[in-house]
Amino acid sequence: SQQGEEDPQALSIQEGENATMNCSYKTSINNLQWYRQNSGRGLVHLILIRSNEREKHSGRLRVTLDTSKKSSSLLITASRAADTASYFCATPAGGGSYIPTFGRGTSLIVHP
Amino acid sequence: GAGVSQTPSNKVTEKGKYVELRCDPISGHTALYWYRQSLGQGPEFLIYFQGTGAADDSGLPNDRFFAVRPEGSVSTLKIQRTERGDSAVYLCASSLMGTGSNEQFFGPGTRLTVL
Numbered sequence: 531s532q533q534g535e536e537d538p539q540a541l542s543i544q545e546g547e548n549a550t551m552n553c554s555y556k557t558s559i560n561n562l563q564w565y566r567q568n569s570g571r572g573l574v575h576l577i578l579i580r581s582n583e584r585e586k587h588s589g590r591l592r593v594t595l596d597t598s599k600k601s602s603s604l605l606i607t608a609s610r611a612a613d614t615a616s617y618f619c620a621t622p623a624g625g626g627s628y629i630p631t632f633g634r635g636t637s638l639i640v641h642p
Numbered sequence: 643g644a645g646v647s648q649t650p651s652n653k654v655t656e657k658g659k660y661v662e663l664r665c666d667p668i669s670g671h672t673a674l675y676w677y678r679q680s681l682g683q684g685p686e687f688l689i690y691f692q693g694t695g696a697a698d699d700s701g702l703p704n705d706r707f708f709a710v711r712p713e714g715s716v717s718t719l720k721i722q723r724t725e726r727g728d729s730a731v732y733l734c735a736s737s738l739m740g741t742g743s744n745e746q747f748f749g750p751g752t753r754l755t756v757l
Contacts, residue, residue: 563745572646572733572748573685618684620746629675629698630746632684 534562534602534619534633542639549606551636553619554599562595562602563620563630573618576604611642644668646749648734654755655724663719663752667736674717675746676709677733685733691717724756 534555543549553562561580565573579586579595579602586593592605606613616637620630647666655661667674672693677685687701691711699709706724711717721728731751737744 565748571731572750573735573746575745575747578745623687627698629687629690631687632677634682634684 534621534631536617536619536633536636538636539634540637540639542641543609545609545611545640545642547609547640549609549613549638549640551604551617551638553602553604553621553633555602555619555621556600557624558597559621559624561622564591564593564602564604565618565620565632567616567618567635568614576617606638609638609640611640614638614640646734646736646747648732648749648752650752651750652753652755654757656757657724657726659724659756661721661724661754663721663732663754665717665719665734665736665749667715667717667734668747669715671736671738671747672714673737673739673744674711675735675737676717676719677735679731679733679751688719721754724754726756729754729756 534553537552563578564576566576567573577588577593579593590607595602616635618632618635620632622628623631649664674691676688678688679685689709690698694711694714706722709719731753733751735746735748737746
């Protein structure tokens with residue numbers, strides 16, 4: 531069953547603008563991960579944030595986690611055309627399972 | 643070394659046929675996962691191996707699907723009597739351990755088309 535759901539489903543912006551994607555989940559987690567997928571093939575890991583962390587940075591990426599609201603956000607600053615991809619959050623399935631489960635993703639298009 | 647590799651990259655088969663999809667994980671990774679992804683959807687979990695054993699196969703849709711990992715490295719996903727609804731991209735991922743707090747490394751996937 532899906533744990534996390536991303537919002538919005540689609541996002542279209544101009545190069546240089548910031549892009550914000552959100553993820554909401556249902557049960558308590560010990561970590562949350564964000565992945566990127568180009569052209570419907572393999573996913574690339576972007577960042578992992580643990581439940582005791584509130585914010586994490588990696589280059590132009592900033593991830594926040596609010597465990598009280600069961601939500602996370604991914605911010606891409608100064609976006610580039612090469613950032614065009616689908617972005618997924620992954621959370622442990624819950625019920626004692628650590629298997630990462632994915633939402634439907636946010637499709638980001640960055641126009642040059 | 644190399645990342646996760648999957649073969650074939652594309653597979654076209656006829657309804658009712660048997661197919662095998664192969665995954666070569668990163669050397670030393672004990673955890674291996676199979677996912678299936680349909681167009682516009684996120685990866686859907688199928689099965690998880692810890693070493694040679696299937697630790698969780700709750701995502702397999704029915705008994706036509708089976709997977710093995712006999713030596714704890716390469717894994718094969720087997721689909722019997724394929725149906726058109728099996729058409730999807732099958733993704734394999736591996737991680738150092740299966741605790742859920744390890745980064746998963748994904749292969750490029752096998753695009754299966756059942757005619």
